[in-house]
């Protein structure tokens with residue numbers, strides 16, 4: 001792991017790709033505009049977070065081959081945060097985990113650094129997901145919902161343009 005404080009190790013399971021029923025529904029709904037490139041949405045989201053929610057230090061986000069139960073982690077290094085996302089996730093889950101980890105970078109403070117070295121992993125996990133982190137999460141999540149709404153608005157505008 002190297003130097004730095006591990007702020008979070010987010011555990012969970014990798015989501016399966018959407019079921020064929022969901023795929024069929026999406027096709028029927030003609031969501032081409034939204035599904036054209038799911039990673040485009042991820043990139044858009046990341047650049048919005050950099051602009052609207054910059055943490056105290058730069059954030060490097062990378063996709064890594066993490067154990068299958070590790071969805072993501074956030075590590076504080078000397079001069080930056082490093083967020084690792086499990087490379088097996090689809091774009092939608094990656095956005096979800098990015099929001100979770102970004103909130104850690106946003107909520108980071110020196111007392112957390114100290115605690116990460118003095119208390120058990122379990123206790124630290126509790127403290128690093130306390131209400132400070134919760135507030136940061138809500139701030140990041142609101143940006144996310146705004147982006148999703150914008151995406152829908154532009155989709156609907158496109159979709160019903162011809163009818164006007």
Ligand SMILES: [Zn+2]
Pocket residue numbers: 007008009010100101104129
């Ligand atoms: Zn976490």
